[in-house]
Amino acid sequence: MFTNHKYIAFETIVIKEIRRFSRIWLQTLVPPAITIALYFVIFGNLVGRRIGEMGGFQYMEFIMPGLIMMSVIQNSYSNVVSSFFSQKFQKTIEEVLVAPVPNYVILSGVIVGGMARGLAVGAIVTMMALFFSDLRIEHPLITITVILLTSAVFSLAGFINAVFANSFDDISIIPTFVLTPLIYLGGVFYSVQLLPTFWQVVSGLNPIFYMVNTFRYGILGSSDVDVYWAFLILGVFVVGLYSSCIWLLRNGKGIRT
């Protein structure tokens, strides 16, 4: 009947997701902005002045890309995990499941919704960063690509978490015990050059390390990692996670009885 019905369904899901996090902006947009602002003030400004240089840049300049990346990762993930889990919990998900919407459209809509939140918070944080330091972007294309891919990866990861979650506790376990340590150890606050060789190697196993550094490369023009490696890793994650999500949806895991 409607030839572009899949696109309309996709758009509908994205609008609904954006409406959700905008409606509860006090929980979704403000807290991350405040947290990151505190990081800027305390680490960047107060402590940073004593630290001096890191990786050849002012400490404030050094941590800024990492902090933007951190907010994008956390917010993409938490948007999808909480939105999709509460749809499951409230059974609202049935609305879309009874409609002729293919699984990949459902997934893409939810993921783009998560990316929208991640990028919205990322934009807010970037604007705040401008109060503390100048922002010039060395490689705009790399910067944009890496941020889009990263927010897609963590939206997808949040989706998998939501599919397996059976309670509201289950949606905070992974962010607390996995995501946060990986971010903190992913070179947001320091250059891995400072670490002993062994820990440099260990850091190399952390995917977030590549994302943060590539993003920093995009902005500052300097990085601890090879940018091509980073894109390869991001690509593998996007494809792997996307396929897993589709497989989970097709089998109705946690959503069809």
Place this chain on the structure above:
Amino acid sequence: MTTAISITDLKKTYANGFEALKGISLEVQQGDFFALLGPNGAGKSTTIGVISTLVKRSSGSVKVFGKNVDTHIYDTKLDLGVVPQEINFNQFERVQDIVITQAGYYGLPRKLARERAEKYLRKLGLWEKRNDRSRLLSGGMKRRLMIARALAHEPRLLILDEPTAGVDIELRRSMWEFLTEINEGGTTIILTTHYLEEAEQLCRNIAIIDEGLIIENTSMRNLLEELDSQTFILDSPVEISAIPIFNFEDVSVCKVDSKCIEVTIAAGRNVNEVFSELDRLGIEISSMRNKTNRLEQLFMSRLNENGLK
């Protein structure tokens, strides 16, 4: 005649091993107003769940307007609208957004989606509430919102799982009128309900399901004709001195209180004859009513028979 829905040997065993459907076959013709009745836990919602793809069936097949739900996903879903038994919309969304979003899932362009939302919210008396958060609606309004949502894409087949549970008498009647109206407009309707009066009033055909099996599937008229007797309660304005004795052996009478009697009349016996007899005996009757709803009587007897097997 086209078949709106055709279910063949449908079985469902849930993950915990419970066998909710044990082989159900059912056909509903296009344009029908069909009642799916059964006690709690009989498998009505499970059947509806399978039709709407929310429940994965274990075996059997489902066709909507002749098309298999597995192979013609788009067409069959577009033909189907479901009003679930339990509230499943986002309680924080606005009433209007819920309907517009649902229309969007079915691929309706934004403008058309808005028009449809207005049309059905008006018809269901919710237009005034369109900008309210849905959790602020009363229970009956929430049910009506789910009906509006199910109609947004104007499906040819509407399935309602207990749409009138918890709805007051006046609203229930207006809901009946509304459903009759859309049925007359050509929409096939399947309804589950525990109010048998509702099924009797609205539905032309009926299936009774019990413990995952269909135990009766016939037209409402045929079923009601199977009643072997009816019991009426008759009130008199004055005291009835003695229990009337009828000359018919297929009529029995007992006294309820001094001004009220209960008369059981076998099927085939003309009620007129009973009244002329009462007249002859000089018993004045001011009002009469059925002791139980006729369908209810049949429903209970069928379930009892099934339980004895």
